[in-house]
Amino acid sequence: MVTDVSVSGRAMYELPLTQRQWVRRGELLEAARRIFERDGYHTATVSAIVQAAGLSQGAFYLYFPDKKAVFAALQEEMATLLRRRIYWATRDEPDPARRLEAGLKAYFEFYDEYRAWNHRLALEGLGIDESFEARQRQLYETLAGGFAPTLTELGVQHPQIAAAGLIGMAAQVAYWQHYQRQPSVAMSPAILASVCASLFLNGAPSIPSPSPSQGGPHA
Amino acid sequence: MPDAKQVFSEIENRIKSKPEKAAGLNATYQFDLSGESWTLKIADGAASVSPGPAQSPNTTLIATTDDWMNIATGKLNPVTAFMQQKLKVKGDMGLAMKLQGLLQ
Numbered sequence: 001m002v003t004d005v006s007v008s009g010r011a012m013y014e015l016p017l018t019q020r021q022w023v024r025r026g027e028l029l030e031a032a033r034r035i036f037e038r039d040g041y042h043t044a045t046v047s048a049i050v051q052a053a054g055l056s057q058g059a060f061y062l063y064f065p066d067k068k069a070v071f072a073a074l075q076e077e078m079a080t081l082l083r084r085r086i087y088w089a090t091r092d093e094p095d096p097a098r099r100l101e102a103g104l105k106a107y108f109e110f111y112d113e114y115r116a117w118n119h120r121l122a123l124e125g126l127g128i129d130e131s132f133e134a135r136q137r138q139l140y141e142t143l144a145g146g147f148a149p150t151l152t153e154l155g156v157q158h159p160q161i162a163a164a165g166l167i168g169m170a171a172q173v174a175y176w177q178h179y180q181r182q183p184s185v186a187m188s189p190a191i192l193a194s195v196c197a198s199l200f201l202n203g204a205p206s207i208p209s210p211s212p213s214q215g216g217p218h219a
Numbered sequence: 220m221p222d223a224k225q226v227f228s229e230i231e232n233r234i235k236s237k238p239e240k241a242a243g244l245n246a247t248y249q250f251d252l253s254g255e256s257w258t259l260k261i262a263d264g265a266a267s268v269s270p271g272p273a274q275s276p277n278t279t280l281i282a283t284t285d286d287w288m289n290i291a292t293g294k295l296n297p298v299t300a301f302m303q304q305k306l307k308v309k310g311d312m313g314l315a316m317k318l319q320g321l322l323q
Contacts, residue, residue, distance in 0.1 A: 019301075019312050026298035077296065080319075084293025088221060091229075110293075 025063045027053045029077065032070045037116035041071060041124045068129075075132065078117060079139045082110045086146065096153040101197040103147060104170055108189035111174040122175055143167050154201065166200055223250075223284055226291040227257050227268040230321055238264035240321055246314045249276035253284040261321075278310040280318075 031053035035044045046067055050060045064070040089106035093099040111118050121136065144163035151159040151166070173196055177187060187195075198206045221229075227250075234241045241261050248259040249272055258273040259266060282290070286305040289295035297319055300306040308315045 019308065022298065022312060022316060023302055026302050029298065030302070077298075081293040081296060084291070086293075088292035092221065092225075 021063075024055065024059060027055065028060060028063055028070065029074055033074055033117060036071060036074070036120055040120060041067075041128055068131075071128070072131065072135065074117075075121070075135050078114060079135070079142075082107070082139070083142060083146075085110055086143065090150075096150045097197065097201065099150050100147065100154070100166075100201070101193045103150070104166075104196050105189050105193035107143075107170050108174055108177075108192045111178070112189055115178050118174070119179060122171075140164070140167050140171075166196075169200065170196060221288070221292065223252060223255070223257065223288065224270075226288065227259060230259060231266045231268045234261065234264070234266035234321065241266060244314075244317060246277045246311070246317075247273045247275065248314070248318065249273040249279040250287065251279060251281045252287050255284070276310060278308060278312075278314045278318075280315060281307040281309070 028049065032044075032049045035048045035052055038044075039048065044067065046057065046060055049067075049070065050057050053060075060070075064073065085106040086103045090099045090103045093102050141164075144160065144167045146163075147166055148159040148163040151162050156162045173192060177192060241264050244264075245262045246260075248261075250257040250259070251272075255270070256272040258269050258271060258276070260268075260273075280287075282300070282305060286295060286300060290297050290300055290306065295305070297306060301308070
């Protein structure tokens with residue numbers, strides 16, 4: 001049993017065909033991510049993106065029709081990275097409880113590594129338009145669908161509902177960890193995963209008390 | 220952390236279970252990873268993986284084993300890896316880019 005978060009039947013983008021075009025598109029995506037993270041979607045401009053990429057405005061429009069398209073491409077790219085991470089983190093774990101924790105750890109590691117991007121998505125992603133919301137909803141549904149068989153193995157009733165709750169909890173805890181927690185003593189992804197798995201499977205009284213060095217409640 | 224053999228087997232299995240992922244794709248990929256080579260042949264929606272170099276690959280991807288594993292498992296963006304020269308491509312670039320879809 002694995003946490004299958006793959007997507008089938010997805011139409012591939014019209015990809016550039018030369019190395020130079022691939023690099024240019026990659027440079028634009030990297031620059032766009034930095035600008036979106038810094039300025040937010042609504043304030044970011046194509047001019048700022050091409051300036052950050054060191055390319056001309058014309059070069060941008062060879063690869064993307066507008067700002068919305070480059071944001072969408074980034075959203076897809078980041079979702080792919082997250083799906084792959086969770087899949088490979090859980091693939092070979094036979095024990096369902098440890099598999100659940102491994103999947104959550106991969107989620108928190110991803111959130112930690114791309115915290116600025118995830119922050120922007122949390123703040124703005126759902127308020128941009130329906131297509132952004134649909135992509136984010138599809139990602140959450142894919143992740144929840146991936147965790148559902150593990151929850152079934154664990155004897156959870158209504159695994160689809162439970163999996164949706166699990167993903168919602170993980171997203172909220174990740175946001176809290178990075179943007180709401182005071183004082184800002186970082187908990188590692190492993191600790192967050194352990195706490196969340198315990199909370200989810202056994203209830204709040206079962207949450208282990210981490211040591212102060214682990215960023216626990218007494219830190 | 221899986222090893223390279225597991226990653227290639229996974230690609231092979233995914234194409235077997237979802238042949239639409241490789242529909243219309245006929246290609247031979249060679250992977251040169253830190254001194255070891257692997258061959259991935261895709262034809263008519265079927266895939267086969269074998270250790271060792273290909274006779275006449277359409278595309279050769281060159282990376283360290285660690286970087287390749289990071290790409291395959293979502294820890295390294297393939298485009299970023301390419302821009303940082305952690306991933307090099309010889310041959311048909313379009314086929315290399317189609318590989319991204321097979322890793323999803």
